[in-house]
Amino acid sequence: MSAETYVRPAGVHPPLDYPQYRSSVLRAPKQPLVRLPHGPTETTGPLLGAERVTAADADLTTRHAGEPLGERIIVTGRVLDSDGRPVPDTLIEIWQANASGRYAHHVDDHPAPLDPNFDGAGRCMTDSQGRYRFVTIKPGAYPWRNHLNAWRPAHIHFSLFGTAFTQRLVTQMYFPGDPLFAQDPIFNSIPDAGARHRLISRFDLDTTVPDWALAFQWDIVLRGRDATAFEAEEAR
């Protein structure tokens, strides 16, 4: 393998064409993907965030007049690359349903209550060790129309940039022991069982705050940075 190509590991990412997920049927490309050799546009990427993130953005429970309803949780973890190196100073954006399983979005017509004290959006920057921390409430499960009696397991959407275009990742964090995994085509679209289970956070007693909040821990691993190509770019 040349320094400037990268072969995606088999089974980790879901296939685009996955008819069990009904929304993919008219949206997934039918033609094979064309391999793109990695040049400077792929090995660089936007390094954003510090100018558009405040510390308050990492606490989804304190941005309104009152406190949101639900189970207060702390979500922490690290962002690493697949070589095990932390990814510092990188923007993480999250969004989620409220405790009742309702999104603060006009398209969501699930007959569960909106919470005037919860909009469900947060962002933060990882620290110098790649660590992040959010305070939020545990999202509820909710029904959707994919198949008869379909329910999404509780999840928080995560968006990450890393340091290169090749590292861009949008994914979802799940909660341990959710009984809805078995019937969820989005979770099960990931072919490799080990990879699938990497999306499940773990209960983290050490990070809980007595008399205040439970905690879940979840590390995110982005692709390696194609180090050889990077060094060539630096020397350019």
Add this chain to the structure above:
Amino acid sequence: MTQPGAAPAGLTPSQTVGPFLAIGLPWPDGPEAVPPGTPGAIVISGRVLDGAGEPVPDALVETWQAAPDGTFVRPARRRFGGEGSQGATGAAGHDAGFRGFGRSATDAAGRWHVITLRPGRVRAPGGGLQAPHLDVSVFARGLLDRVVTRIYLPDEAAANADDPVLAAITDGGRRATLIARSADAPGQFRFDVQLQGTASATETVFFDV
């Protein structure tokens, strides 16, 4: 190089952005890779369409590109920005305010746009130069992973003819999906993303990165 002793960790898989990305991802200035009115600014706009030819109203289009001089915006003090490393010292050598990155959620008609500068030419992995291009990620409900494409400009015919990525796509109709069309006014371009081909619309070329 991999650091000695660093344990290889399993990659985190992708999941769909879902129908509610508008809660978390759009920024008010997202489409502005440069501030509107910047001299030399161009506007690239288009639609995201599905395999029934219908607009996709819940997609997010992101663009990443070189500055006009072929360098990339990198904040100072990063490992990429060593002294004397040409083009790696951040925005100083670029038009102030150029971010290199655009982000646009589609509207009810599937429309998106970015305001940016013309990308410069950057080296090709196999030697030589690539034609000016923007790398594009598209996220949407129904896409379990992002799809990646490129935008090339129609008034760069000579550079496009030499571009190794375009040259590798032998089907002319497919190759044409990567080249924006000139729109009504100078500096205005159109680029539609056809997520899935239809009887009358060629599927956009998407890349495995």
